[in-house]
Amino acid sequence: MLNKKVGIILDDDFGSKHIPPYPKPSFISFEHPNRINCILNHLERIGLFKDKRVVKVKPKEIDEAILELAHSKYHIKAIKKISNLGGGLLDEEVFVTDDTFDLAKKAVGGAIEAIEGVVKNSYTQSFALIRPPGHHAYREKSSGLCIFNNIANSILYLRKKLSYNDKIAIIDIDDHFGDGLAQYFYHDPSVLYFSLHEFDFTEGDLGMVDELGIDEGIGKNINFPVPEGIINEDFYYCLDLLEPILNEFQPALIIVAAGFDMYYADPIGNCLLTSSAYNHFAAKILRIAEELCEGRISFVLEGGYNVIGLPYCVEAVFKALLNEKYEAPIFEKDALLLCESNIEDLKKIKKMLTKLLSPYWEHI
Numbered sequence: 001m002l003n004k005k006v007g008i009i010l011d012d013d014f015g016s017k018h019i020p021p022y023p024k025p026s027f028i029s030f031e032h033p034n035r036i037n038c039i040l041n042h043l044e045r046i047g048l049f050k051d052k053r054v055v056k057v058k059p060k061e062i063d064e065a066i067l068e069l070a071h072s073k074y075h076i077k078a079i080k081k082i083s084n085l086g087g088g089l090l091d092e093e094v095f096v097t098d099d100t101f102d103l104a105k106k107a108v109g110g111a112i113e114a115i116e117g118v119v120k121n122s123y124t125q126s127f128a129l130i131r132p133p134g135h136h137a138y139r140e141k142s143s144g145l146c147i148f149n150n151i152a153n154s155i156l157y158l159r160k161k162l163s164y165n166d167k168i169a170i171i172d173i174d175d176h177f178g179d180g181l182a183q184y185f186y187h188d189p190s191v192l193y194f195s196l197h198e199f200d201f202t203e204g205d206l207g208m209v210d211e212l213g214i215d216e217g218i219g220k221n222i223n224f225p226v227p228e229g230i231i232n233e234d235f236y237y238c239l240d241l242l243e244p245i246l247n248e249f250q251p252a253l254i255i256v257a258a259g260f261d262m263y264y265a266d267p268i269g270n271c272l273l274t275s276s277a278y279n280h281f282a283a284k285i286l287r288i289a290e291e292l293c294e295g296r297i298s299f300v301l302e303g304g305y306n307v308i309g310l311p312y313c314v315e316a317v318f319k320a321l322l323n324e325k326y327e328a329p330i331f332e333k334d335a336l337l338l339c340e341s342n343i344e345d346l347k348k349i350k351k352m353l354t355k356l357l358s359p360y361w362e363h364i
C-alpha cells in the first residue's frame with residue numbers, strides 16, 4: 001500500500017469566475033464562485049493544508065482537442081462563441097458568462113488531474129474542487145448548471161490518451177440523477193455507474209430502477225431512486241447495496257461524483273442528510289477501495305449549494321480519507337428534529353432493483 005497522500009485540486013479561478021447573471025432565488029444563482037471560497041476558507045481554518053499528507057495541485061492544462069473526447073465540436077464551439085459574445089442564458093438551468101468557456105475547460109482539466117494522479121500513484125486519493133459541475137452535461141449539450149462533463153471527459157481521456165483500460169466504478173451521490181454521465185457509459189461494461197438520487201415518483205423522469213444499461217453494458221448502470229426527505233440512516237441503508245456490487249465488479253479505480261445537495265439545508269435538493277452522512281460514506285468507500293484497488297478514489301465536486309453546510313460536508317470527506325475523527329457542527333442537531341425514516345419505501349425500491357439486477361450480479 002502506498003503512503004497516504006491526498007491530492008486536492010484547486011485554482012483561484014473557480015472562486016472568482018463564471019458568476020451567475022441573476023440574483024437569488026433564481027435556480028442558476030446558486031452555482032456561485034462562493035461555493036468554492038467557503039470550502040477553501042473552512043479547510044484553511046481547520047488546518048487541513050498543514051497536514052503533510054495533503055497536497056495542493058493545479059488543474060492539468062488541456063487544449064480544446066481534449067474536450068472533443070467527450071463533446072461534439074458544435075457544442076464546444078457554441079460555448080466558446082457565447083462566452084466570446086459576453087455570455088447568455090442557454091436555458092433556464094444553464095448560464096454562460098464571458099469566462100465560462102475557460103473555466104469549464106479548466107474544470108475538465110481539474111477532474112483529469114485528480115483522476116490521472118490517482119491512476120499514476122501521484123496520490124492515493126484526490127478531490128477536485130472544481131466548478132461548473134458536470135454530471136448533467138451531454139455530448140451535444142449543456143444541461144442543469146453543467147457545461148462540460150468533467151468525469152466523462154476524464155474517463156475518456158484515460159481510455160484514449162493513456163490507454164488505461166481497467167475497470168472503473170462511478171458512484172454518483174449528487175441529489176440529482178447524472179443523466180449526462182450515465183449516457184456516456186450506458187453500453188460500456190468496463191464502467192459501472194451507480195447513482196443514488198432524489199426521484200419524483202409521481203412524474204416520469206430519467207433515473208428509474210429499470211434503466212440498467214444496454215448491449216454489453218447491461219447491468220452496469222444502477223439507479224437507486226429515493227423519495228425526497230431521506231435521512232442519514234436511509235442513505236446508509238441504500239449504500240449497503242454498493243459493497244457486494246463493488247466486490248463483484250472489482251474496479252481498479254473508484255470515482256465519486258461528489259454532489260452535496262442531499263444536505264438538509266440545500267436550496268435545490270430536498271433530502272435531509274447532515275455532513276456526518278458524507279463522512280460515513282467516504283469512510284465506507286475508502287475501506288472498500290483499500291480492499292479492492294489500493295485505495296484509489298477520486299472525488300470530483302458536482303452539486304452542493306448551501307454555503308454554510310457545504311464546507312462541513314467536504315471536511316467530513318477529508319477527515320474520512322485521512323482516518324481522523326469528524327465532529328459535525330452543533331447547528332446540525334436542529335436538522336434532526338423533524339426527520340422521519342423512509343425505510344419502508346426504500347425497502348420496496350431496493351427489492352425492485354435487486355430483482356432487476358439479479359440476472360447480471362451473483363451476489364446481491
Ligand SMILES: [Zn+2]
Pocket residue numbers: 174175176259261303304
Ligand atoms: Zn445536483
